[in-house]
Amino acid sequence: MHPADWYGQHDVDLRTGVRATHLDTAAHRLTLDTGEELPYAKLLLATGSSARRIPVPGADLDGVRYLRTLADSDRLLADFSGGGKRVVIVGAGWIGLEVAAAARHHGNEVTIVEPQPTPLHAVLGPEMGRVFARLHRDHGVDLFTDTVVREFRGADGRVTGVATDQFAALEADVVVVGVGAAPNVDLPAAAGLEVDNGIITDDALRTSAPDVFAAGDVASSFHPLYGRQVRVEHWANALNAGPAAARSMLGQQVSYDRVPYFFTDQYDLGMEYSGLGGPGDTVVTRGNPDDGAFIAFWLADGRVTAGMNVNVWDVTDPIQALIRSRRAVPIAALTDADTPLERLAA
Numbered sequence: 001m002h003p004a005d006w007y008g009q010h011d012v013d014l015r016t017g018v019r020a021t022h023l024d025t026a027a028h029r030l031t032l033d034t035g036e037e038l039p040y041a042k043l044l045l046a047t048g049s050s051a052r053r054i055p056v057p058g059a060d061l062d063g064v065r066y067l068r069t070l071a072d073s074d075r076l077l078a079d080f081s082g083g084g085k086r087v088v089i090v091g092a093g094w095i096g097l098e099v100a101a102a103a104r105h106h107g108n109e110v111t112i113v114e115p116q117p118t119p120l121h122a123v124l125g126p127e128m129g130r131v132f133a134r135l136h137r138d139h140g141v142d143l144f145t146d147t148v149v150r151e152f153r154g155a156d157g158r159v160t161g162v163a164t165d166q167f168a169a170l171e172a173d174v175v176v177v178g179v180g181a182a183p184n185v186d187l188p189a190a191a192g193l194e195v196d197n198g199i200i201t202d203d204a205l206r207t208s209a210p211d212v213f214a215a216g217d218v219a220s221s222f223h224p225l226y227g228r229q230v231r232v233e234h235w236a237n238a239l240n241a242g243p244a245a246a247r248s249m250l251g252q253q254v255s256y257d258r259v260p261y262f263f264t265d266q267y268d269l270g271m272e273y274s275g276l277g278g279p280g281d282t283v284v285t286r287g288n289p290d291d292g293a294f295i296a297f298w299l300a301d302g303r304v305t306a307g308m309n310v311n312v313w314d315v316t317d318p319i320q321a322l323i324r325s326r327r328a329v330p331i332a333a334l335t336d337a338d339t340p341l342e343r344l345a346a
Ligand SMILES: Cc1cc2nc3c(=O)[nH]c(=O)nc-3n(C[C@H](O)[C@H](O)[C@H](O)COP(=O)(O)OP(=O)(O)OC[C@H]3O[C@@H](n4cnc5c(N)ncnc54)[C@H](O)[C@@H]3O)c2cc1C
Pocket: 018, 019, 020, 021, 046, 047, 048, 049, 067, 068, 069, 095, 184, 187, 215, 216, 217, 218, 232, 233, 234, 235, 236, 238, 261, 262, 263, 264
């Protein structure tokens, strides 16, 4: 992340290739896999998350890939380069869809298998899920929804196909599994910290143990805007929660209440999403999704909970201001492209 000499210049002792294996919160000590014990005054847990594994027969065959690390990415690039491979992707979430776009970009045949009725069903709901389904089908992807993977088949230790509840076998040279990420909580759970889909923290990023803080993918933090625990698996959260945790560790008053934000690029679609839409929310759009450029808003009780701008730019600030204002907004004004968003949040 920084040039090699940055760490020393800033009195940061960076140790790579070393795992923390045991945490003693009473003694304020962290044990490393080298056997060394590090005492601490304050401790930040930022252990991130890991790709969820799929528990089906054949999951350990060669050619079954995941994407979490740079090495995973380099391996996939080698698989895709030159094109002409049959790539089956398990899961139409963010990772699965971005990998599909990359595999198509390199000229491969791509099939996606997804148990839900649309891609991104849990995060965007059916209306916006259909936008992503059409995007990928328009780019030549075979997308099978409502379809569950049963088994990976192979020959000589290498994957050759994917059996589902709908098809005997989809032929595959490469399989990419993108079925979500799980927070890395073994260390804090064994130490007795409160853990429930991540390390539980308050809005100052303090865990249930004294002087221990958590941030990033691994933290499920109380979010003042939503009034509940929220775990965000996105880059902007890792970027912003780190400094907030540092201030909190230094004893400053902190209430971390950033509106969750992320982006994705797939083919010619670029989008940004702010907020947290819920499954019961109403979805309305400003602009027509068929035209390829629009803004979708999620509303609960007339208030905007989330906004997604697709191929429309420089609107993140007013969308986030709308969410933050918690103001009831007339749908007619929200969907009218001639009404400036800034005016609705003011
Ligand atoms: C393929 C991919 C694409 C993504 N694309 C986007 C995107 O387009 N937009 C977006 O907003 N977000 C994206 N994300 C998510 C974003 O990368 C993560 O939210 C972010 O990296 C989380 O940062 P973090 O520091 O919390 O955790 P991580 O980046 O996971 O870092 C955690 C670190 O802790 C280390 N660690 C774990 N356990 C221990 C231990 N016991 N001892 C010592 N060290 C340990 C790990 O090795 C790792 O280096 C993507 C993620 C992936 C995998």
